[in-house]
Amino acid sequence: MPDVSKAAYSYRQDAAVPTFDDTKPLFVFDGVCVLCSGGASWLMKYDKRARVNFAPAQEPLGQALYAHYGVIMDESYLLIANGRAYTATSGYLELCKILGGPWHLFRATAILPEGLRDRLYALVARNRYRWFGKAEYCALLTDEQRGRLL
Numbered sequence: 423m424p425d426v427s428k429a430a431y432s433y434r435q436d437a438a439v440p441t442f443d444d445t446k447p448l449f450v451f452d453g454v455c456v457l458c459s460g461g462a463s464w465l466m467k468y469d470k471r472a473r474v475n476f477a478p479a480q481e482p483l484g485q486a487l488y489a490h491y492g493v494i495m496d497e498s499y500l501l502i503a504n505g506r507a508y509t510a511t512s513g514y515l516e517l518c519k520i521l522g523g524p525w526h527l528f529r530a531t532a533i534l535p536e537g538l539r540d541r542l543y544a545l546v547a548r549n550r551y552r553w554f555g556k557a558e559y560c561a562l563l564t565d566e567q568r569g570r571l572l
Contacts, residue, residue, distance in 0.1 A: 426491045426492075426493065426500075426506075426507035426508065426509055428490075428491065428507070430504065430505035430506050431444070431505035432490070432505075433486075433487060433490050433502075433505075434505075436486070436490050438486050438489065438490065439483070439486040439487060439490055440482055440483050440486060442475075442477075442483055442572050443475060443572065444502065444505065446472075446473060446474060446475050447473070447474045447475070447501060447502060447503035447504075447516075447517070447520050448474070448475045448476070448477060448487075448500075448501070448502040448503075448572065449462065449465065449474050449475070449476050449477075449499065449500075449501055449517070450476075450477045450478070450479050450483075450484045450487055450488070450499055450500040450501075450502070451476065451477075451478060451479060451499045452478070452479050452480075452495060452499065452550075453478030453479065453480050453481075453559050453560045454480070454556045454557060454558070454559055455550050455551060455554065455556065455557075456550075456554040456555045456556060456557050456562065457546075457550045457553075457554040458499065458550070459557060459560055459561070459562040459563065460554075460562050462476055462562075462563070462567075463562050463563050463564070463567055465517075466563070466567045466570055467567075468521075469521060472570065473520060473521060474517070474520065474521070475570065475572050476567075476570055476571050476572070477571055477572045478559070478560060478571065479495045479499070479500075480559065481571075483572055484500075487500055487502065487507070488500065491507045493507075493509055496547065496548070497509075497544070497547055498510050498513070498543075498547060499513065500513070501513035501516055501517055503516055503517075503520060510539070510540045510543045510544070510547075511531070511536065511539035511540055511543050512536065512540075514528070515528075515529055515531070515532055
């Protein structure tokens with residue numbers, strides 16, 4: 423996985439990154455991947471207090487953040503929380519921490535070595551189109567969910 427260990431809020435000094443509301447975590451996902459869009463839709467459904475913002479990787483904000491952190495969209499989504507970027511399984515663990523409540527149960531997967539978790543994640547990421555397919559851009563989101571996109 424890419425090294426996203428830049429200083430917190432470093433994207434604010436990057437003129438290529440559009441200004442966005444970073445008072446909440448931002449989940450940047452592949453808007454044409456059925457697994458990714460479906461996952462974002464599912465997260466929105468269960469994030470009842472709207473603690474997380476969302477942005478498709480295909481939009482200018484998503485593209486700029488991927489470029490800023492040197493992440494390839496086909497390798498991972500991005501989670502920006504407290505000005506820091508997370509990818510792969512560490513991002514999901516951070517997301518569970520942010521969402522709180524029963525989501526904390528998923529943090530038990532942290533007992534597995536990060537290298538093993540990320541290899542499994544990478545296997546799914548590489549094959550996600552083949553296994554789950556593609557859809558029209560953000561087709562799996564409801565109109566209300568599309569309203570939550572930055």
